[in-house]
Amino acid sequence: MRESLSPHICRNFLKCSAILTIILLLSIQSVKSQNAIHHRDSLKTKHLWLLSQTLPGFGQIYNKQYWKAPVFYAGMGSMLYLGVNANKTYNRYMLDYNKIDASDPNKEFFKERYTKMKHTRNLYYAGVGAFYIASVVDAVLVYNKNSHSPATASILSTLVPGLGQVYNKKYWKVPIVYGGLSTLYFMVDWNNRRYLRFKNASKQYPHDEFNGVRTRDELNIYRDSYRKNRDVCFLGFVAVYVLNILDANVDANFYDWNVDDNLAFRIEPTIINDNFASINYTQPAFGLSCKFNF
Secondary structure (H helix, E strand, O other): OOOOOHHHHHHHHHHHHHHHHHHHHHHHHHHHHOOOOOOOOOOOHHHHHHHHHHOOOHHHHHOOOOOHHHHHHHHHHHHHHHHHHHHHHHHHHHHHHHHOOOOOOOHHHHHHHHHHHHHHHHHHHHHHHHHHHHHHHHHHHHHOOOOOOHHHHHHHHHHOOOHHHHHOOOOOHHHHHHHHHHHHHHHHHHHHHHHHHHHHHHHHOOOOOOOOOOOHHHHHHHHHHHHHHHHHHHHHHHHHHHHHHHHHHHHHHOOOOOOOOOOEEEEEEEEEOOHHHOOOOOOOEEEEEEEEEO
């Protein structure tokens, strides 16, 4: 007995993507077309962010876009419902797999089946997180529609790395952010897998995968080395993430900074003559002058 779950997974993925895309498009359109309706002096951006995280939909209600709150809740609720059902199916498939004898030729199929269902479940749970993040992003963007806010840029890059750079219209920085994060994530994962490999080998010595070819001391050296590399790469990952937030904040602070051709600093030769302010005649001298044009 063999059934294909690929079409099922694709349909679920497309449904999740379509719903999230519609929500984001509606949010962006709302930001572009509506005037910001809120009391700027009564709530700071960071407080709106914290309240929107604590109670999803608060930002939409505060911005008087009441229709959005049930939409986001419907999205999160539907994804959560589908995720819970997928998890039940996954657990059932896992039990079926564990009941099968290792010599059964269908064992690999049952493994593939529960693995695919696990991915489907994780996709639905990711959909819950996506709707949640979209609700917070929408609240902050609409709240600061009429001004370019450094706080908004920082919050966006905190929620989704690179989104603050998009907000600042520094699109070329997004590949750099994700390139750094993805590279360091790969290095963390690569070193962690090898750390676990040598850790298990050390525990199982001398009946390990190396069959006693390497001594326990050698296994421990490799284990500690990969663990150190993993930790260093993880710190690098965190550093890139933090720099992504700081960069978004700095760029947002200088977003409205006026820099044009008339703003310049020049050093040029000049003749110093102070006879205009002195009753005694002095010989003019050559020197350098510093000029600021703004």
